[in-house]
Each structure stands twice: as C-alpha cells, then as structure tokens.
Amino acid sequence: GESVGLHLPTLSVQEGDNSIINCAYSNSASDYFIWYKQESGKGPQFIIDIRSNMDKRQGQRVTVLLNKTVKHLSLQIAATQPGDSAVYFCAEKTAYKYIFGTGTRLKVLA
C-alpha cells in the first residue's frame, strides 16, 4: 500500500551543526512533496516544497532533495538552532490527497 515513512524517529544534533532528516515514499506517481514542522502542542507549519520535476530546492537555511530513483526525500537544515527543535514530517501528494509521514523529532543540543 501507499506509505510515507521516516528512517529515524529521533535525531539529536549539536547547535550550529547541519541536520538531515530523511523520508521514504512508495508511490512513484506522487508529483509534489512538502516538509512540515510541528512544534509541541501546535499545528504543522509549511517549511518547503518540491515538485517531482525537480531534484533540489533551497530556502532560507533549508534544502529539500528529491531522489525519484529510490523514492527518497530529505530535508537539510543548515546551522541548526534551538528554535529548530520540533517534529518534522514529509507529505506526498498523490492525485487528490496527501499522505503524511509519522515524523522525526529533532532535538538541538546546546
């Protein structure tokens, strides 16, 4: 069946280091992907998106990479800050709906 998953449930990173959060998707027909950030007790916030006709997209301190060959999506956060501590999850758009991953908790160590 369709699934969106993450390799690591928790990622601990030293402040100032780069973070990489991974996501595997199973539906090769998915044409649009989003990374969301969710802080404790709050709703998810859009971080960055990428369409299937792209391999890489950069935002402010964040980069999303898409490897369609292996159906893999990653989120890179440069110079991780304490405010980056949250759960990050990916979403894939297939036809009319989105499928959401379970999330990775990012912990930033001082």
Added chain:
Amino acid sequence: DGGITQSPKYLFRKEGQNVTLSCEQNLNHDAMYWYRQDPGQGLRLIYYSQIVNDFQKGDIAEGYSVSREKKESFPLTVTSAQKNPTAFYLCASSSATGNYGYTFGSGTRLTVV
C-alpha cells in the same frame, strides 16, 4: 491576517457525551479537512469537504460527524460512538486542487475524563 482558527485549544469530554470542535478559516479555501494525530502515528484523515454542503469520509470516520454549511466553517463532532477519542485534532484547509499543501490550525487536544 488570513488563517485558520480552531477552538477550543483544550477540551474535556465525559463518557457518553458528544462534543463539537470548531474550525474557521478566512483564506477563501474551498477544501477543508479534519485529521487526528496520535503519538507515534502520522496524521489520519477523518473527514474532508471540497465544497459547501458536501463532505466525504476519510480513513477513520467512524464515531465522528461533520457539517459544511458555510465555506468558512467545518465543525467536527466527536460522538459517544467514538470509543477512543482522546487525541490531538487538526483542521486544515487548501485550495480546491490541494496545490501548495494545506494550512493547518493550531489544534484541539481532546481528553476523555
């Protein structure tokens, strides 16, 4: 500012009671959604509506009901038939096509007491 508002932030329900969670958006979005979020699980779709006066069941609709009488509003009722209602509930909205993703509300945490 445009956005999507959920209320209340915290809600307590006694056994056998129905409770209604509010969701209002002023983004002029056609589509609205209700998701349930449990620890360690991805978002699970309860109900969605792509147009006023129409809505469809999602993956876990049993024990829930919704209405869409206005474009801006999509309330969710958690009925007594929902055996395990304690969870974090998220409302979202999007354009009709869903392009550019969903805008989420801040959530309602429902606890059965």
